[in-house]
Amino acid sequence: MKFSNYWLYDLRAAVVVFLVALPLCLGIALASGAPLISGLIAGIVGGLVAGSLSKSPLSVSGPAAGLTSIVATAIADLGSFEVFGMSVVVAGIIQLVLGYLRAGTIGNFFPASVIKGMLAGIGLILILKQIPHAVGYDVDYEGDESFFQADGQNTFSEVIESLHYISPGAVLVSLISLFILFLWEHPRLRNQVWVTRTPGALMAVAVGTALGYVFNTFTETFAIEARHMVSVPRIWEAGSAFLHVPDFRAWSNPEVYRVAFTLALVASLETLLSIEASDKMDPYRRMTPLNRELKAQGVANTLSGLLGGLPLTSVIVRSSANILAGAKSKASAITHGVILLLAVLLIPTWLELIPLSCLAGILMFVGYKLTKPQLFVETRQKGNSQFVPFLITTFAVLLSDLLTGVFIGLLAAILFILRTNFKQAVLLVNNEQNSYLLKFTKDVSFLNKSTVRDLFQKVPNGARLIIDGTYSRFIDQDIQETIIDFLEEAKTKDIHVELNQITLSNRRYEIH
Numbered sequence: 001m002k003f004s005n006y007w008l009y010d011l012r013a014a015v016v017v018f019l020v021a022l023p024l025c026l027g028i029a030l031a032s033g034a035p036l037i038s039g040l041i042a043g044i045v046g047g048l049v050a051g052s053l054s055k056s057p058l059s060v061s062g063p064a065a066g067l068t069s070i071v072a073t074a075i076a077d078l079g080s081f082e083v084f085g086m087s088v089v090v091a092g093i094i095q096l097v098l099g100y101l102r103a104g105t106i107g108n109f110f111p112a113s114v115i116k117g118m119l120a121g122i123g124l125i126l127i128l129k130q131i132p133h134a135v136g137y138d139v140d141y142e143g144d145e146s147f148f149q150a151d152g153q154n155t156f157s158e159v160i161e162s163l164h165y166i167s168p169g170a171v172l173v174s175l176i177s178l179f180i181l182f183l184w185e186h187p188r189l190r191n192q193v194w195v196t197r198t199p200g201a202l203m204a205v206a207v208g209t210a211l212g213y214v215f216n217t218f219t220e221t222f223a224i225e226a227r228h229m230v231s232v233p234r235i236w237e238a239g240s241a242f243l244h245v246p247d248f249r250a251w252s253n254p255e256v257y258r259v260a261f262t263l264a265l266v267a268s269l270e271t272l273l274s275i276e277a278s279d280k281m282d283p284y285r286r287m288t289p290l291n292r293e294l295k296a297q298g299v300a301n302t303l304s305g306l307l308g309g310l311p312l313t314s315v316i317v318r319s320s321a322n323i324l325a326g327a328k329s330k331a332s333a334i335t336h337g338v339i340l341l342l343a344v345l346l347i348p349t350w351l352e353l354i355p356l357s358c359l360a361g362i363l364m365f366v367g368y369k370l371t372k373p374q375l376f377v378e379t380r381q382k383g384n385s386q387f388v389p390f391l392i393t394t395f396a397v398l399l400s401d402l403l404t405g406v407f408i409g410l411l412a413a414i415l416f417i418l419r420t421n422f423k424q425a426v427l428l429v430n431n432e433q434n435s436y437l438l439k440f441t442k443d444v445s446f447l448n449k450s451t452v453r454d455l456f457q458k459v460p461n462g463a464r465l466i467i468d469g470t471y472s473r474f475i476d477q478d479i480q481e482t483i484i485d486f487l488e489e490a491k492t493k494d495i496h497v498e499l500n501q502i503t504l505s506n507r508r509y510e511i512h
Contacts, residue, residue, distance in 0.1 A: 006331055008196060008197070009326050011331075011335060012197075012325060012326060013322050013325035013332040014322075014327075014333075014334075014335035014336040014339060015202050016201040016322070016325040016362075017060055017318055017321050017322045017325065019201050019202070020359070021043050021047075021060070021062055021336060021340060022043075022230065022340065022343070022359070023142040023230060023359045024043075024065075025062060025063055026142065026232070027039075027141040027142025027144070028143045028310065029042075029063065029310060030141050031065075031144065032063075032068050032310060033076070034081055034310055035233075036231075036232075037308070038063075038081070038244065038310045039310055040232075040344055041307050041308060041310070042063040042304050042311070043312075043340050044341045044344075046060070046061030046062040046312045047060065047062070047335075047336045047337020047338070048338065049299060049304075050296050050297060050299075050300035050333075051333035051334040051336075051337060052330075053296035053300070054292070054314075055293070055330075056279075056293060056314070056330065057282065057284075057288075057328075057329050058278050058282055058286075058322055058329075058330070058332075059274055059275055059278040060315060060319045060321075060333045061271075061297065061312050061313060061314045061315060061318075062315050063309075063310040063315075064311075064312065064315050065145040066145065066313070066401065066402050067266060067267060067270075067310075067313070068144075070259075070266060071310060071311065077259070081308075082245065082250075082308075083256065084259070085244060085246030085247065085308055086246040086248065086250045086251065086253075086256050086305070087256045087257075087260040087263060088246070088260075088263065088304060088310070088311045089301075089302050090260035091263035091264040091301055091305070091311060092264075092299065092302030092304070093298065093302055095264050095294050095298030095301060096295055096299060098264070098268060098298070099291045099293075099294035099295035099296075099297075100291075100295070102291050103294060104272060104290030104291040104292075104294045106272060106290075107272035107273075108290070110272070110276050110406075111410070112280065112386075113385075113389040113390040113393070113409075113413055114393045114406060114409040115277050115280050116375065117389065117391065117393025117396075117397070118277060118316070118393055118402070118405065119280075119281070119316070119320065119370050119371075120371045120375060120390070120393075121393060121395070121396070121397025122145070122316050123367040123368065123369070123371030124371050124394070124398050125398055126317065126363050126364060127364050128155050129145070129158075130361075130363045130364045130367070131162060131360075132161075133356050133357060133360035134171065134357050134360040135162050135167065135174070136166060136169070136170030136171065136225075136357055137162035137165045138228055139153075139158075142359075146400075146401045147400055167224060167357075169211075169223055170355060172211070173212060173224070173355050173358050174208075174357040175361075176204075176211065177208050177358045177361030177362065178364065181204055181361065181362065181365040184203070185200070201325070201362050201365075204361060205358055205359070208355055208357070208361070209353050209354050213353060224355050224357070228356050229352055229353065229354065229355055230352055230353075230355075230359070232344060232348040232351045233344075235345060243307060243308045244308035245306065245307070246308075263301075263311050266403065267297065267301065267311055268294060268297070268313075269403060270313040270314070270315070270402065271297050271314040272293075272294075273316070273402070273406060274314040274316045274319055275293055275314055277316055278316075278323065281320065282323065316402075317363070317366065320366055321366045322336075324366060324369045376391075385416045385417075385420055388416060389412040390409075392408060392409055392412040393409025393412070421442075424441060425440065425448050426439070426441070426451050427439045434460070434462065434464065435463065435464045435466075436459050436464065436465045436466070437468060438455060438465060438466070439468045439471070440467075440471060440472040440475065441471050442472065443472055443473055443474040443475070444476060444479050445479070446478035446479070449479060452482050453482060456486045461494055461495065462493070462494045463495050464495075465490070465497050465498070466498045466500060467483060467498070467499050467500065467502060468500045468502075469499075469501045472501075475502065475503070480503075480504050483499075484504060
């Protein structure tokens with residue numbers, strides 16, 4: 001990779017990913033009931049370790065919102081975060097084993113319509129979930145992707161509730177941040193040298209931070225309270241105490257292994273989904289070795305657990321932000337880990353000057369890019385077999401959570417695939433007046449029985465029907481019995497039936 005390409009693309013993208021990852025790492029740790037530093041450790045390890053070992057060019061790893069409820073419950077059940085850390089270590093080892101067992105192949109079975117629907121759903125979630133933060137109402141944690149929230153609200157009711165607690169300064173900062181981000185996308189500015197070298201997200205944060213400082217210094221009306229600013233743990237002040245290393249004495253606790261298996265399976269599924277989505281968004285359509293990805297995630301989770309971090313996955317929001325920011329290689333994911341580490345170590349005070357509403361504007365912009373109206377139009381043009389599963393997945397993800405929504409979308413896609421195969425496997429053609437051809441275009445089974453029966457009923461009395469099985473290497477016994485039943489029925493309807501290349505009851509019938 002040329003250094004010029006790194007400077008123009010990957011470094012700029014890394015800065016954007018860092019700005020997205022920082023509040024998410026902290027918010028997910030807070031929602032999990034874990035030390036704030038554990039989220040940052042997972043983000044740093046995800047960037048440096050998973051980013052280095054993975055062969056995915058554009059995905060970014062870190063703590064995942066989809067694991068929040070599992071982590072919170074596990075910490076309570078196990079009694080301490082240190083015992084939970086042992087589960088994270090074991091989960092990483094399990095993922096490593098899954099990689100060697102080639103379990104990553106499962107990722108090849110996610111339909112494109114479901115992946116696109118998942119991305120659109122995440123986009124809508126980002127926009128709706130960030131509206132409260134954009135107006136200065138930060139009750140729900142940053143990074144929440146579930147429709148039903150722990151505070152009893154849901155995505156929509158939280159938006160309505162936030163309108164009663166509007167902070168004028170926060171609103172102004174978020175609007176100006178969005179204005180800058182859209183301005184950076186304007187065709188007249190996009191090719192300007194100073195624009196290509198300065199990420200729009202970084203400019204938005206710089207302006208938003210400056211405005212926040214001015215508001216808090218010179219006016220009360222637009223002042224932004226400290227609880228609406230980024231909050232970063234002070235590592236230097238805590239010393240070595242910030243590392244919540246695992247309690248290895250818990251190795252004999254069977255509950256540790258139950259939690260570990262749960263973490264490994266859910267984290268692996270989220271990773272495979274994110275990788276598939278990242279590869280779909282990659283302008284160069286590069287394909288990530290999925291088994292290698294599970295191994296990389298396994299090593300990263302093991303190390304994160306040893307250092308006192310949260311479990312991590314390849315995450316869709318950060319990966320999407322990385323791709324949309326123009327990243328070209330995995331150097332951006334690694335660099336974002338470096339920036340996150342250095343920023344937390346060296347400038348935590350500066351980070352705490354950043355209004356959360358400013359970062360909300362960045363996440364809303366990412367959400368808009370993921371769910372543009374054009375995406376819905378393009379998918380609709382591909383037909384119902386693509387559009388309906390896409391639409392179902394989109395709203396299932398929005399109204400539940402990531403894994404549940406994808407599972408519902410998969411069911412919808414499978415139903416459409418089966419429906420299409422049923423229709424294409426058996427065709428009825430009217431060759432000439434009162435002469436029909438029923439052709440099996442592929443192997444047929446009991447799943448096609450309903451279609452075959454419906455087509456038989458369309459043959460009128462007194463017609464001539466040829467049933468052709470030339471292209472079927474296998475005709476299920478249920479289909480054979482259906483044909484036999486129709487042969488008996490045909491006698492009463494004066495339908496003349498001829499069979500071509502079809503075996504019934506150990507006899508072979510052919511047209512003469």
